[in-house]
Amino acid sequence: xxxxxxxxxxxxxxxxxxxxxxxxxxxxxxxxxxxxxxxxxxxxxxxxxxxxxxxxxxxxxxxxxxxxxxxxxxxxxxxxxxxxxxxxxxxxxxxxxxxxxxxxxxxxxxxxxxxxxxxxxxxxxxxxxxxxxxxxxxxxxxxxxxxxxxxxxxxxxxxxxxxxxxxxxxxxxxxxxxxxxxxxxxxxxxxxxxxxxxxxxxxxxxxxxxxxxxxxxxxxxxxxxxxxxxxxxxxxxxxxxxxxxxxxxxxxxxxxxxxxxxxxxxxxxxxxxxxxxxxxxxxxxxxxxxxxxxxxxxxxxxxxxxxxxxxxx
Numbered sequence: 001x002x003x004x005x006x007x008x009x010x011x012x013x014x015x016x017x018x019x020x021x022x023x024x025x026x027x028x029x030x031x032x033x034x035x036x037x038x039x040x041x042x043x044x045x046x047x048x049x050x051x052x053x054x055x056x057x058x059x060x061x062x063x064x065x066x067x068x069x070x071x072x073x074x075x076x077x078x079x080x081x082x083x084x085x086x087x088x089x090x091x092x093x094x095x096x097x098x099x100x101x102x103x104x105x106x107x108x109x110x111x112x113x114x115x116x117x118x119x120x121x122x123x124x125x126x127x128x129x130x131x132x133x134x135x136x137x138x139x140x141x142x143x144x145x146x147x148x149x150x151x152x153x154x155x156x157x158x159x160x161x162x163x164x165x166x167x168x169x170x171x172x173x174x175x176x177x178x179x180x181x182x183x184x185x186x187x188x189x190x191x192x193x194x195x196x197x198x199x200x201x202x203x204x205x206x207x208x209x210x211x212x213x214x215x216x217x218x219x220x221x222x223x224x225x226x227x228x229x230x231x232x233x234x235x236x237x238x239x240x241x242x243x244x245x246x247x248x249x250x251x252x253x254x255x256x257x258x259x260x261x262x263x264x265x266x267x268x269x270x271x272x273x274x275x276x277x278x279x280x281x282x283x284x285x286x287x288x289x290x291x292x293x294x295x296x297x298x299x300x301x302x303x304x305x306x307x308x309x310x311x312x313x
Contacts, residue, residue: 015053017051045065047068058094071101074094075113077091083135085158095111096110098112122137135164137172144182149211153204155169155194198222209282209287216296218299219241220241229271244302249281
């Protein structure tokens, strides 16, 4: 009964199959019941089964839900983990966005989120059969469970990966924001606070430091500021105040820990210095472990830079 086609199906679809798929693969009802009785197939939901040899994974659980609830799509932190977003935690509950009319699925670890707005543009169907909400819709849904800063960080990650643009995020808000809809106020607040021209941050720690400096009163900051260096190449300063030619790169151990990387960074700093830029590097460990201290130091360096330029003029 376990044919090559059936084995290929389980390998492709996270060990999950529904009644219709089993019939299409040549498994009769009697054969399916025998496989269940023998323990080769494990019932997950009504009409949905997992191959006993397949591990229980987030992807497998999500695909089983999508087979049982064809009107729904995975959302919340589980969807964030499927998309590979940061700040999603490790909880086991899977949130499912469904229309108001959809039938509920009573099962442990599944939470239904009903909404009368779930348009085709809000849903992405993956090649493995998992339906997940689109990145801009996910940002809105996550507004109900994330803090402002964590939501801001995820917005930056989505923009940095090119999955959508700020105009799309604004359009999503116009469609979905409602006084009675959870997360609406936070989504509106975070999105409104971000200038559309601001380049996306490429790390969570960069967002934390940018926010800390902003709250400390450092004006005129931009992210990922492009500098054309005299040597003929360009760099992007993680945080910069272009009017003062002041840059704060955030060095990540995995990217800047080697000898060659360190040499390149020092050369970039010298090249920036030839253009009159002051570069004050910090590390990811500085931001993660000493944020308040590092922020205070950078504010002092910023003020000194501003004073030096004023005296020189």
